[in-house]
Amino acid sequence: MSKVKVACFSISLDGFGAGIRQNLTEPLGVRGEELHEWIFPTKMFREIGRKDGGNEGVDNEFVEKSFENMGAWILGRNMFGPVRGPWPDDEWKGWWGEEPPYHVPVFVLTNHERKSVTMKGGTTFHFITGGIESAMEEARKAANGKDIRIGGGVSTIRQYLQAGYIDELHIAISPIFLGSGEHLFSGMNMTALGYNQIQIVAGENATHMIIKKG
Amino acid sequence: MSKVKVACFSISLDGFGAGIRQNLTEPLGVRGEELHEWIFPTKMFREIGRKDGGNEGVDNEFVEKSFENMGAWILGRNMFGPVRGPWPDDEWKGWWGEEPPYHVPVFVLTNHERKSVTMKGGTTFHFITGGIESAMEEARKAANGKDIRIGGGVSTIRQYLQAGYIDELHIAISPIFLGSGEHLFSGMNMTALGYNQIQIVAGENATHMIIKKG
Numbered sequence: 001m002s003k004v005k006v007a008c009f010s011i012s013l014d015g016f017g018a019g020i021r022q023n024l025t026e027p028l029g030v031r032g033e034e035l036h037e038w039i040f041p042t043k044m045f046r047e048i049g050r051k052d053g054g055n056e057g058v059d060n061e062f063v064e065k066s067f068e069n070m071g072a073w074i075l076g077r078n079m080f081g082p083v084r085g086p087w088p089d090d091e092w093k094g095w096w097g098e099e100p101p102y103h104v105p106v107f108v109l110t111n112h113e114r115k116s117v118t119m120k121g122g123t124t125f126h127f128i129t130g131g132i133e134s135a136m137e138e139a140r141k142a143a144n145g146k147d148i149r150i151g152g153g154v155s156t157i158r159q160y161l162q163a164g165y166i167d168e169l170h171i172a173i174s175p176i177f178l179g180s181g182e183h184l185f186s187g188m189n190m191t192a193l194g195y196n197q198i199q200i201v202a203g204e205n206a207t208h209m210i211i212k213k214g
Numbered sequence: 215m216s217k218v219k220v221a222c223f224s225i226s227l228d229g230f231g232a233g234i235r236q237n238l239t240e241p242l243g244v245r246g247e248e249l250h251e252w253i254f255p256t257k258m259f260r261e262i263g264r265k266d267g268g269n270e271g272v273d274n275e276f277v278e279k280s281f282e283n284m285g286a287w288i289l290g291r292n293m294f295g296p297v298r299g300p301w302p303d304d305e306w307k308g309w310w311g312e313e314p315p316y317h318v319p320v321f322v323l324t325n326h327e328r329k330s331v332t333m334k335g336g337t338t339f340h341f342i343t344g345g346i347e348s349a350m351e352e353a354r355k356a357a358n359g360k361d362i363r364i365g366g367g368v369s370t371i372r373q374y375l376q377a378g379y380i381d382e383l384h385i386a387i388s389p390i391f392l393g394s395g396e397h398l399f400s401g402m403n404m405t406a407l408g409y410n411q412i413q414i415v416a417g418e419n420a421t422h423m424i425i426k427k428g
Contacts, residue, residue, distance in 0.1 A: 179403035185228040189393035202416035
């Protein structure tokens with residue numbers, strides 16, 4: 001049965017999933033990149049960037065697992081890029097270069113129509129203007145029985161949590177304080193939403209929290 | 215050199231250090247007691263309650279360490295008890311029975327004067343109406359070179375953090391979501407306050423976070 005998952009989503013010790021003021025040079029907002037420092041030395045991350053070496057410990061296992069059995073992704077527009085308002089042209093194709101690491105259909109939530117963009121290696125970006133339900137419907141069709149991953153950002157995950165779609169979350173807690181930014185759990189009642197099975201695993205550079213309905 | 219410490223202070227995955235609606239039967243607020251479940255099976259906690267047995271792992275080490283070299287404690291009034299407003303009489307003597315686990319002077323922050331209360335085993339409760347600086351001054355004198363522990367609750371810890379008094383925090387993250395209550399770090403900028411040395415250790419039933427200025 002196809003599952004809807006969040007995986008390798010990083011937050012700070014004080015619960016922020018992104019810093020403030022996202023822009024072209026700081027795609028994750030001020031200091032947001034520090035949230036992800038645990039991921040850079042992993043073998044899997046280096047492989048994606050076509051580099052040798054990297055660590056093979058607990059952190060790496062979580063990165064590897066996060067790509068298993070994925071049939072489709074859903075991204076918020078701000079995770080796809082810094083462009084706001086109507087798309088001025090087709091130039092912006094995501095942060096990830098010519099061959100993004102998805103290799104499956106990716107559905108981008110936006111209020112502004114745009115034609116699909118096919119990238120190298122099997123990634124196609126589809127732009128969905130009908131809201132989160134409509135994106136989920138399209139993703140289910142595209143995933144064809146495989147899992148669907150909600151890539152982020154914070155606001156997209158919160159919307160899907162509140163709408164009851166997400167089966168499982170893997171959140172990586174990075175050992176930094178951000179002090180401000182977008183908070184993942186603030187004002188959410190995870191228990192009332194049915195999330196009760198919780199497991200915590202210490203990695204080399206982050207602490208991993210697995211949260212399931214149950 | 216005497217240090218000011220927070221230790222074994224439990225928060226939920228979503229960052230709450232106490233539940234809502236504290237009262238006589240739920241001293242830690244609704245579901246607040248679940249925050250502390252990691253502590254009950256430890257050897258040290260059982261020893262305090264004069265019981266045999268208990269676990270001797272990582273969680274227990276943190277509990278043991280939290281009592282080492284303590285010369286004085288500071289507690290917020292709500293941690294001392296559920297009584298609000300002026301003290302009606304001298305009947306309320308804390309949650310901890312005739313022989314509280316402190317065994318040193320304990321300074322309770324309150325707006326209402328009350329005479330000191332001496333308990334069995336070396337604990338004396340002093341009631342401080344002059345604010346957090348005044349309590350710290352008294353605690354320093356009483357500690358006589360040993361450490362001072364800020365016991366809690368959330369609001370007391372936040373006040374001492376913001377005033378720059380706390381050298382070191384050990385926070386235990388319990389694997390539960392509370393969804394509401396008193397948030398420990400919300401709106402605090404821990405980095406700006408100088409907390410940069412962070413260590414995370416997985417225990418048997420909680421995840422331990424050590425935070426120091428550095």
